Amino acid sequence: MIASLRGDVVSIGLDHAVIECAGVGYRFLATPATLATLRRGEEARVLTSLVVKEDSMTLFGFSSDDDRAMFHILQTVTGMGAKLAVAALSVFRAADLAAAIVAGEVKTLQTIPGVGKKMAERMALELKDKVAPFAPAESADAPVTPGVAPAGASxxxxxxxxxxxGLGFTDKAVRATVSSLVEAQPEAETSVILRSALVELGRRK
Structure with missing residues (x-):
């Protein structure tokens, strides 16, 4: 299993990055918050988890042990796969997600794209004890780390x-929402627009 990568950051996308280690480039999927910690051309280290299926092998990257641990715990819920776990961590920090699960905030959990009422209820029921150590003793607001620098609206x-x-939505289902968000927040970072879109799409289920 590939547990971590250390090397030069070759490229950064909105949902992935490539780090070159000993001449080999490793592409991994990650949340906007994790990608925001990387800078192209600079050396970086990311924690990773390799998800192997019959027809694919996908590497996921994380900037903290808590995020990677939460990624694994989320997938113990019946019906929740790796991409849905990443979507959850794209909307919430590990601590905030744990707090919502422990408090049984089903409606809050439903803002995660792909998580309906039944899935949210299963998360609250099956994960309450597992994620309790991640929940903060008291809630505190934390600034959102900026990701990719502002680009043209289009x-x-x-x-x-x-x-x-890449997270499973269709172009037709999301384009109008994304365009509206960009129009309303023309100076916002792309990672901020992605986070807002995930929340907005989650509310429509």
Whole structure:
């Protein structure tokens, strides 16, 4: 199992990055918050988890032990796969997600794209004890780390739509939402637009 990568950051996308280690480039999927910690051309280290299926092998990257541990715990819920776990961590930090699960906030959990009422209820029921150590003793607001630098409106729309399609949405279902968000927040970072789109799409289920 590939547990971590250390090397030069070759490229950074909205939902993935490539780190070159000993001449080999490793592509991994990650949340906007994790990608925001990387800088192209600089050395970086990311924690990883390799998900192997019959027809694919996908590497996921994380900036902290808590995020990786939460990624694994989320997948113990019946019906929740790796991409849905990443979607959850794209909307919430590990601590905030744990707090919502422990408190049984089903409606809050339903804002995660792909999580309906039944899935949210299963998360609250099956994960309450497992995620309790991640929940903060008291809630505290934390600033959102900026990700990719501002780009032209059309570029931002295309980047965010591409990332959402990678998470399982269809282009048709998300393009109007993303365009509206970019129009309302023309100076926002692409990672902020992605996070807002995930929340907005989650509310529509």
């Amino acid at each position: 570029t931002v729309v295309e980047q965010v739509v591409e990332a959402l399609v």
